[in-house]
Amino acid sequence: MSHPVSYRVVGNVGVVTIDNPPVNAFSLAVRKGLNDTISDAIADDSGIILIACAGRTFVAGADISEFGKPPEDPWLPEVLDNIENSPKPVVTAVHGTALGGGFELVLASHYRCALASAKVGLPEVHLGLLPGAGGTQRTPRLAGVEAALELMTSGRPIPAGKAQAAGLIDEVFDDDLEGNALRWCEQLLADGKGPVKVSEKAVPQVDAAVFDGARQLLAKRARGQLAPFRIVDCVEAATRLPYPQGAEFEREQFAECMASPQSAAMRHLFFAERQAAKVRDLPKDTSLRNIRSVAVIGAGTMGGGIAMSCANVGIPVKLLEVDAAALERGFGVIEGNYAKTVKKGRLSQEEAAARRGRIEGTTDYADLADADLVIEAVFEDPELKKTIFRKLDEVCKPGAILATNTSYQDVDAIAGVTNRPGDCLGLHFFSPANVMKLLEVVRGAKTDDDVLATAIRFAKTIRKVPAVARVCYGFIGNRMFNPYIREAQKLLIEGALPETVDAALYEFGMAMGPIAVSDLAGLDVGYKARMALPEEVRGDDTPFKVADALVEAGRLGQKSGAGFYTYDPETRRASPDPEVVTLIEKTSAELGVERRDIGAEEMVERCVFALVNEGLKILDEGIAQRPGDIDIVYLYGYGFAVHRGGPMFYADQVGLDHVLARVREFHERFGSDAPA
Ligand code: T1G
Numbered sequence: 038m039s040h041p042v043s044y045r046v047v048g049n050v051g052v053v054t055i056d057n058p059p060v061n062a063f064s065l066a067v068r069k070g071l072n073d074t075i076s077d078a079i080a081d082d083s084g085i086i087l088i089a090c091a092g093r094t095f096v097a098g099a100d101i102s103e104f105g106k107p108p109e110d111p112w113l114p115e116v117l118d119n120i121e122n123s124p125k126p127v128v129t130a131v132h133g134t135a136l137g138g139g140f141e142l143v144l145a146s147h148y149r150c151a152l153a154s155a156k157v158g159l160p161e162v163h164l165g166l167l168p169g170a171g172g173t174q175r176t177p178r179l180a181g182v183e184a185a186l187e188l189m190t191s192g193r194p195i196p197a198g199k200a201q202a203a204g205l206i207d208e209v210f211d212d213d214l215e216g217n218a219l220r221w222c223e224q225l226l227a228d229g230k231g232p233v234k235v236s237e238k239a240v241p242q243v244d245a246a247v248f249d250g251a252r253q254l255l256a257k258r259a260r261g262q263l264a265p266f267r268i269v270d271c272v273e274a275a276t277r278l279p280y281p282q283g284a285e286f287e288r289e290q291f292a293e294c295m296a297s298p299q300s301a302a303m304r305h306l307f308f309a310e311r312q313a314a315k316v317r318d319l320p321k322d323t324s325l326r327n328i329r330s331v332a333v334i335g336a337g338t339m340g341g342g343i344a345m346s347c348a349n350v351g352i353p354v355k356l357l358e359v360d361a362a363a364l365e366r367g368f369g370v371i372e373g374n375y376a377k378t379v380k381k382g383r384l385s386q387e388e389a390a391a392r393r394g395r396i397e398g399t400t401d402y403a404d405l406a407d408a409d410l411v412i413e414a415v416f417e418d419p420e421l422k423k424t425i426f427r428k429l430d431e432v433c434k435p436g437a438i439l440a441t442n443t444s445y446q447d448v449d450a451i452a453g454v455t456n457r458p459g460d461c462l463g464l465h466f467f468s469p470a471n472v473m474k475l476l477e478v479v480r481g482a483k484t485d486d487d488v489l490a491t492a493i494r495f496a497k498t499i500r501k502v503p504a505v506a507r508v509c510y511g512f513i514g515n516r517m518f519n520p521y522i523r524e525a526q527k528l529l530i531e532g533a534l535p536e537t538v539d540a541a542l543y544e545f546g547m548a549m550g551p552i553a554v555s556d557l558a559g560l561d562v563g564y565k566a567r568m569a570l571p572e573e574v575r576g577d578d579t580p581f582k583v584a585d586a587l588v589e590a591g592r593l594g595q596k597s598g599a600g601f602y603t604y605d606p607e608t609r610r611a612s613p614d615p616e617v618v619t620l621i622e623k624t625s626a627e628l629g630v631e632r633r634d635i636g637a638e639e640m641v642e643r644c645v646f647a648l649v650n651e652g653l654k655i656l657d658e659g660i661a662q663r664p665g666d667i668d669i670v671y672l673y674g675y676g677f678a679v680h681r682g683g684p685m686f687y688a689d690q691v692g693l694d695h696v697l698a699r700v701r702e703f704h705e706r707f708g709s710d711a712p713a
Contacts, residue, residue, distance in 0.1 A: 042070030044077060050222045051083035051125075055090045060097035063138045065109050067096075072116045079123055084226045086127045087218055088120075088146065094133025095155070096142055101164065104295065104304055113138050113170040114284065117145035126225060126232050130218035131155045131206070134194055141168055143206075144175040147232045148225060150208040150218055151197035157205060158194030164307060165264050165300030165680060169291030171236070173271035174283040178238040179204045182272055186251050189268045190259070236280035248273050261546050262680050264294045298690055302682025306672055309665030309683070313504045314493055316480075317662055323490040326436060328498070332357060332408035334425055336367020336398070339442055340414035342470025345371055346499045348395040349471070355405055356398050364398040371396065374471060402432045410495065412464055414442040417566065422446060423454045430455035438488050440464040444515055445566065448481045448508045458483035462492055465512060466501075467674045475674035476501035477512050502673045507660045510574060514670045516655065517684070520647040522563070525551035526580040527707060528640055530625050532632035535601040536613050541637035542644060546678020551644060552601045553611060555584065556594035560601075564588045577708075582624050587617070642699050643707075649688040650700050664689075 041057035041064070053074050057067050071088075078086045090096060099113060120127050120142070129135075129143045131151035140157045143149050151157070159168045159176065167173060168189060177185035180203040188195065200206040210217040251269050259265040267290040274286040294300050332355040333344045344354045358364040375389040405411055411433060413425050422441055429439050439461045441451050452461030463479025476496040480489050489505070496503035506512035511519060525538050529552075539550020555563065564585055567575055578585070587593075587600055594600030595609060602611035625632050652667045661667050668683020681687045688696045703709075 040070060041067045042074045044074045046081065046083050047219055048223060049084040049226055050219055051078035051081060051086045052219075053078060053086060053088045055088070055096060056092060058092050060094055061090045061092060061139070062097055062100040062102075063113055063142075064100040064103065067100075068111050068113060068116050072111045072119060075116075075120055075123065075127075079125055084125065085222045086123065086125055087130060087222050088127065088142065089130040089215065089218065090132070092133075095129075095131045095135040096139030097134055098137025098139050098160075099170075101304060101307060104164075105301070113141070114288065117142060117170050121145045121147075121232075121234050121236060123147075123232060126230055128218065128222050128225070130214050131157060131197070132214050134158065136194060137161050137168065137172075138170050141170040141172040141175070144179065144235055145171060147234070148208075148221075148230070149206045150210060150214075150221060151200070151206050152214050153197055153209050153211050155197045156194040157197065157200045158192065159189045160192040160194065162190060162192040162259075162262075162264050162268065163303060165262070165297060165303040166294045167264050167268045167271060167287070167291055169287065169295075171284055171287070173268060173287045173290075174275045174280055175235045176205070177240045177272050177275050178235050178280075181241045182243045182247055182276065185272055186247075186269065189272070190251065190255060190265045236284075240276045242276060261678060263297055263299050267294055299680040302680055302686055302690070305665065305682045305686050306668060306679065309663070309669050309686075310502055310672075312663060313502070313666045313669045314497065316489060316493070316505055319486055319490055323486045325494055326409065326438065326487060326491045328352070328409045328438075328491065328495050330355070330408050330410075332405040332411040334405075334411065334413045334429075335415040336364055336370075337414065337416070338370065338468055339466060339470050340412075341367050341371045341374075342468065342472070343412055343414055343442065343466055344396050345374060345392070345471035346466075346501070348392045350499050352395070352499070354396045355408060356396050357402065357405060358398065358400060360400055364400065368396075368398060374469075402428055405429070406432050406434060408433065408437055410438045410440065412440045412442055414466075417444060417446065417569075419443075419446045419450065422451050426451050426461070427454050430457060436460070438462070438491060440492070442466055445511050447510075448479045449483070452481045452483060459485035460488055462488055463506075463508070463512070464492060464496075465506075465514075467514075473674065474500070474502045475514070475670060476503050477514060477670065477674070478503050478505045479512055480505055480507055482508065502669060504666045504670045505662060507658075509655075509658065509660050510570075513652075513655055513661050513667055514674045516660075517648050517651040517667070517671075518675065520651050521644050522551050522555060523576075523580050524643045524647045525555075525640075526584060528635055528643060529583055529621050530580065530628060530630055531635060531707070532625070532630075533635045533640060534613070534618060534621070537635075537637075538640055538644075541640040544637065545641045545645065546681050548676025556600035556602055556604075556611070559594045559596055560584050560588045561593045579628065582628070583617075583621055586620055586624070643703055645684060645687065646696050646700050646703070648684040649696055652685050652688075 043054045045052050055061050127146045128148040129146040132155050135143050135157045159172050161168050184203045197206055197209045201209050208221055248269055255265045271287045271290055275283045330353050331347045333340045334357045336356050336358045344356045347354045375393055378384040379386055379389050411429055415421055441463050448463040452458040462481050462484040465477035467473035467475050478492045493503045528538050535552040539553050542550045592599045595604050598604050601617055603614045604611055655661045664685035667685050671677035671683050677683055
């Protein structure tokens with residue numbers, strides 16, 4: 038908007054209103070408009086200045102779309118310092134979410150009020166940044182060091198009441214923010230309250246151990262990231278430097294983070310996540326079907342987790358199993374999951390009971406007749422899935438959406454057994470479905486537009502991150518994961534050991550190494566899936582000789598106490614197993630492979646570039662819409678390092694020419710035995 042900041046005087050109060058939809062981001066126009074309007078307000082005969090926002094939220098931060106471009110005056114720190122230096126008291130009134138630079142505006146004002154429903158936060162760390170407009174210096178001056186460190190290194194917003202208790206907000210109103218804020222301003226005037234500069238407050242001193250402790254915690258929680266550690270440095274500086282010097286130190290650290298490849302990667306993911314929910318050829322006005330009730334077929338690990346995801350947001354669920362015993366087992370797992378969350382203090386007993394109460398078991402398909410959405414979540418047997426869809430076609434009401442949670446199978450073939458393929462699609466959840474945020478929405482050849490649009494909206498409703506895939510074996514995530522795991526297996530035969538492959542990919546930033554992941558998923562799962570494949574799809578099985586030998590020896594991975602590693606029955610801690618080393622070396626010998634030392638860099642490139650190579654094929658075939666969609670799949674479904682931006686962004690950063698040259702070299706040296 039050309040004039041996103043307006044001004045009017047109400048009584049003695051100069052009211053500044055920011056109106057820059059959709060989230061009142063601090064664009065250049067907003068910064069200029071606010072700076073100029075504050076100058077006008079200081080010059081007129083109002084006694085006090087109130088800054089508020091129009092629309093659904095207070096300022097949600099700097100305009101991320103401007104990052105990476107040459108910064109233009111006025112810079113946000115300068116605008117906020119002008120506000121703090123106002124000779125008239127300045128009040129900010131928060132609704133919605135005051136985040137990042139938006140909350141830094143609040144901190145630079147002299148008095149702060151908010152609606153009880155509002156939240157405030159400093160989420161810059163999720164963008165590989167730190168609060169760069171005084172936030173690292175003003176927050177500890179109001180809330181103390183430890184609260185400031187938690188707010189900025191977690192990036193998690195807090196409700197207004199909690200912010201008030203921490204000293205970050207002065208007044209909380211239940212409703213009528215403008216009316217209450219105006220009355221409060223008049224009262225402050227009547228009480229003769231003048232400007233109170235946060236920057237002039239002292240930072241409560243803490244023991245140096247607080248900063249060491251914060252760094253140790255971050256070494257685990259934010260492994261490999263830069264910004265969280267720079268936040269600790271800035272807060273530490275606030276304890277020993279006057280505000281101007283501390284603010285200068287903050288600006289230097291902010292500039293380093295802004296210029297970092299990590300921040301570019303994390304800013305890419307911010308927009309990629311929002312793009313992934315948009316389908317290019319879907320008209321914006323596509324109607325949506327109502328999803329008021331859901332049925333889930335199969336009360337196993339996946340079905341139970343899916344049922345919980347729905348119940349957790351208030352959607353009633355019918356959970357169908359073949360018999361009462363299976364249902365009882367399923368509910369046992371569900372109740373156990375809720376009990377664990379209650380025990381961790383993350384859920385009240387009452388709320389857990391309410392959620393559990395929304396899931397009703399049945400063994401009778403007739404009970405699914407009224408469900409708006411049915412999600413089949415039985416094991417990966419294509420014929421069983423088709424049988425179930427034929428049954429659903431008979432019993433479900435017209436307009437019900439029929440989804441399969443299959444990880445690999447042909448969604449079109451499953452839809453094809455019904456008389457309503459337009460109502461069918463894939464909803465591929467990731468295990469554990471009540472925890473993992475990724476939901477692959479698999480668009481069938483005949484899936485109706487409104488079914489697809491409804492599925493995407495449903496994903497957001499149950500707090501998942503949707504990514505749309507077309508039908509192929511493994512869709513996006515699993516199809517790419519196969520060559521990734523294949524390369525890891527090949528490295529074992531060529532000379533590496535499970536712990537060296539895993540260490541290399543863990544250091545790269547993966548949440549878990551590929552061998553450990555294989556043990557976690559169950560070696561038999563991959564084994565059965567591969568054995569069920571037709572020859573031309575399966576490719577050369579040689580790389581899996583070790584894994585298959587382990588399965589045939591009953592070593593299925595974590596679930597059987599041993600796979601590539603052995604697992605402590607109590608702690609599930611993994612330990613290398615000399616027996617597995619012997620098996621690996623024997624397999625190398627049988628295959629006539631002379632084992633060699635393999636460096637971490639080659640191991641990372643072999644595995645990650647295999648991901649990238651398959652991702653490029655997926656884009657080429659139109660299975661995924663955008664490279665960013667693939668990055669989102671890998672961030673939320675496979676624990677890809679957030680500060681690397683996802684496999685496709687990472688490939689762009691290292692250079693696609695380099696990736697291509699290395700992939701060609703690897704294929705020449707080690708064979709490209711992946712399926713065609
Ligand atoms: N800048 C630019 N665009 C933004 C934006 C921002 N800060 N926040 C949201 N958008 C766009 C978003 O891309 C989408 O666009 C639309 O707004 C709705 O967003 C100096 C340096 C506020 C909780 O990190 O957390 O301040 O897809 O779908 O689910 O220290 O947006 O419609 O075209 O997410 O209701 C710090 C980021 C910035 C907050 C609303 N602030 N935003 O969630 O809507 S860095 C943030 C959010 C900074 C200072 C530093 C969420 C939200 P489109 P949405 P939502």
